[in-house]
Amino acid sequence: MPELPHAASVHNSPMVDKVIPLADHRYASAVPLIPAALAAPTGSLNDALARPMRDLRISVTDRCNFRCSYCMPKAVFTPQYEFLPQTSLLSFEEITRLARLFVAHGVHKIRLTGGEPLLRKGIEQLVGMLSELRTPEGRAVDLTLTTNASLLAKKAQLLRDAGLQRITVSLDALDDAVFRRMNDVDFPVADVLAGIEAAERAGLGSIKVNMVVKRGTNDHEILPMAAHFRHTQVALRFIEYMDVGATNGWRMDEVLPSAEVVAQIHGVHPLEQLEPSERGETARRWRYQDGAGEIGVISSVTQAFCRDCNRARLSTEGKLFLCLFGTHGHDLRALLRGGASDLEIASAIGLVWQQREDRYSELRATGSDAAKAMDGAGPRRVEMHYIGG
Numbered sequence: 001m002p003e004l005p006h007a008a009s010v011h012n013s014p015m016v017d018k019v020i021p022l023a024d025h026r027y028a029s030a031v032p033l034i035p036a037a038l039a040a041p042t043g044s045l046n047d048a049l050a051r052p053m054r055d056l057r058i059s060v061t062d063r064c065n066f067r068c069s070y071c072m073p074k075a076v077f078t079p080q081y082e083f084l085p086q087t088s089l090l091s092f093e094e095i096t097r098l099a100r101l102f103v104a105h106g107v108h109k110i111r112l113t114g115g116e117p118l119l120r121k122g123i124e125q126l127v128g129m130l131s132e133l134r135t136p137e138g139r140a141v142d143l144t145l146t147t148n149a150s151l152l153a154k155k156a157q158l159l160r161d162a163g164l165q166r167i168t169v170s171l172d173a174l175d176d177a178v179f180r181r182m183n184d185v186d187f188p189v190a191d192v193l194a195g196i197e198a199a200e201r202a203g204l205g206s207i208k209v210n211m212v213v214k215r216g217t218n219d220h221e222i223l224p225m226a227a228h229f230r231h232t233q234v235a236l237r238f239i240e241y242m243d244v245g246a247t248n249g250w251r252m253d254e255v256l257p258s259a260e261v262v263a264q265i266h267g268v269h270p271l272e273q274l275e276p277s278e279r280g281e282t283a284r285r286w287r288y289q290d291g292a293g294e295i296g297v298i299s300s301v302t303q304a305f306c307r308d309c310n311r312a313r314l315s316t317e318g319k320l321f322l323c324l325f326g327t328h329g330h331d332l333r334a335l336l337r338g339g340a341s342d343l344e345i346a347s348a349i350g351l352v353w354q355q356r357e358d359r360y361s362e363l364r365a366t367g368s369d370a371a372k373a374m375d376g377a378g379p380r381r382v383e384m385h386y387i388g389g
């Protein structure tokens, strides 16, 4: 196991009227300030760059039964790897309590992720609890989940019955040998496809399939994947291989720019670009000119979309991260377990978001010193399986 930093500190400030001590730390974090002047959420919260908080991604487990090399490489995530103990995880009640506060601040979309979220025991109960949440305007929250689909055939109906509306399945290749190599646990493609079919049967509408494209590994699967999902209700999205975390040995020459993905598909099945349906949408969408459906590309590396980034991330143990490339979490679990009131926690979240200036991908694209410093010997960057994709 790589050495984990232990860099926690409690802010002390005259503004704070309650300080709650820290416990177990995997990544650097601090307990957020509870401002002396408490402020109830108004349903609209902007960060320092005028970006609203709209989307909350919740990692419900740091464990996974796959070992995708770009996310949890086997060499690092060995059988000896120490995942978080059960007591560190937020309970469903704690997750729901926090989610309610985020929704009060303006979040209207919640994505459950991980690790592999379907490994979390009783996940459908959490789905049921979150599906009860209402936005300040009285609307249900847009609730979705990202999964590797290994357990989806078993769970799809339960999830739907509990109130899940949509689902995203990760699938990196149709070729069985390529897929088994990429998940690195010899998991067959057929079982993922069976999971997708079960989701369709269960009525989980608007299914998305995410394919992470690694040049030289699965780029020859782009056209077969596109052909397979044309004329279906499934929207295929191609994701540029990202340099998240510190364990996947990321190299720029393994990134296949989305523009090349679009060009490849357009060469065979002509495409036309669609207008974004909402601000902050991560995927640029294209539709087949012959009406066979749509695809999306997520160009996190070649076309940073920080300017509209409205996503907050809650780690498995209740730390709030403001960016996928964050190094510091804001320990909301300490507030929850330290007895802070809803108003205090909501005020603390509000203050953290109002101060947010994160825009890592944009800074890296411009070669800025700030991004270089983040890539260097500073605090360890958070891993995708812990923070959620």
Ligand code: SAM
Pocket (backbone or CB within 6 Å): 064, 070, 071, 113, 114, 115, 116, 117, 146, 147, 148, 168, 169, 170, 210, 211, 212, 239, 240, 241, 242, 243, 244, 248, 384, 385, 388, 389
């Ligand atoms: N285990 C679930 C799954 O794979 O769908 C949910 C968690 S996974 C971290 C969420 C998404 O992040 C997946 O679609 C995965 O392909 C993507 N992902 C993980 N590491 C990535 C990387 N280095 N670059 C781009 N996408 C990545």
Ligand code: SF4
Pocket (backbone or CB within 6 Å): 064, 065, 066, 067, 068, 071, 072, 114, 115, 116, 148, 170, 385
């Ligand atoms: Fe597991 Fe998902 Fe990461 Fe693959 S991408 S190792 S399935 S968490």
Ligand code: SF4
Pocket (backbone or CB within 6 Å): 304, 305, 306, 307, 309, 310, 311, 322, 323, 324, 325, 358, 359, 360, 361, 362
């Ligand atoms: Fe958002 Fe950070 Fe990604 Fe930029 S780099 S889009 S701020 S998560």
